[in-house]
Amino acid sequence: MRHLTPALALGALHRGKQIEQFLGEVDHEGHRGLRWIAISPGRTGVTIYLSDVEDAGTDTFYDISEFPPLDPDDETWGKEIATVSTPEEAFNRACSEPSVNPDRWVNQGIICDEYRDFRIARRNEEDARCDLCGRALDDRHSHGVSDASSIAREGRRMEYVVVGLRGALAHYQALGNSSKTYKTVAADLAGQLGVGVSNLVGRHYTCWVVPAEYGVILSDFRLL
Structure with missing residues (x-):
C-alpha cells in the first residue's frame, strides 16, 4: 500500500520519519512547475515545508526533491510553513493547505513514484502535436518506413x-x-x-x- 492512512501517517511522524505528498502542477509568473509538501520531525519540533520546483524530470529521473526551485529567489529545499510541537498539530496544519489530501501522504522518497505516475498520466492526456507533421501524438500517430513522406x-x-x-x-x-x-x-x-x-x-x-x-x-x- 503506497498511501498512508492518517493513523499510519501520524505513526510515521511519531517514529521521527518524514512524510510527503505530491500536489501536482503550479504556475509562477507564467512558468509551470510542481508543488509538493513535507512534514519533517526534528529536535525543535515538527516542521512543514512547501516546495514549488521546476518540472525538471525525465523518463529516467524522477527525484522531485532534487529539482531546482521554481522561483530562483527561493531556498533550495522549500519554504518553511510552520514548526509546531506535536505530529498531530503538524498533520492538521499541513492538511489545511490547498490541495492537500489527508489520505494521500506517502513515506519519504515514495513521492518520486507519485511524480512518475503523474508524468505518465499527463503524457497520456496531452494532445501534443508532432513538430514535423503537425498531427496529434496519439495511438494512431507514427512515422515509420511505410510513411511515404x-x-x-x-x-x-x-x-x-x-x-x-x-x-x-x-x-x-x-x-x-x-x-x-x-x-x-x-x-x-x-x-x-x-x-x-x-x-x-x-x-x-x-x-x-x-x-x-x-x-x-x-x-x-x-x-x-
Whole structure:
C-alpha cells in the first residue's frame, strides 16, 4: 500500500520519519512547475515545508526533491510553513493547505513514484502535436518506413531560439512558433553549442530532428 492512512501517517511522524505528498502542477509568473509538501520531525519540533520546483524530470529521473526551485529567489529545499510541537498539530496544519489530501501522504522518497505516475498520466492526456507533421501524438500517430513522406523517414533540420533560463533549465522555442516552449538542461545545451550557459539566452541554433516512437531525437546542433 503506497498511501498512508492518517493513523499510519501520524505513526510515521511519531517514529521521527518524514512524510510527503505530491500536489501536482503550479504556475509562477507564467512558468509551470510542481508543488509538493513535507512534514519533517526534528529536535525543535515538527516542521512543514512547501516546495514549488521546476518540472525538471525525465523518463529516467524522477527525484522531485532534487529539482531546482521554481522561483530562483527561493531556498533550495522549500519554504518553511510552520514548526509546531506535536505530529498531530503538524498533520492538521499541513492538511489545511490547498490541495492537500489527508489520505494521500506517502513515506519519504515514495513521492518520486507519485511524480512518475503523474508524468505518465499527463503524457497520456496531452494532445501534443508532432513538430514535423503537425498531427496529434496519439495511438494512431507514427512515422515509420511505410510513411511515404521523406520528412518522416529522414527527419529535417529545425531552427530554435533560447528564450530564457530558469534554474538549471534552458527554455527554447521553434522559430516562428512561440505557442510552445520546450525545456532542456542548460549545461547540456551549452555544451552542444560550444557556448557558456550565461550566453544561451537569445541564441539561435539548428539541429536535426528525427521522429521516434515517443517524441523526437535531436542531434547535430549548430549555432547560428
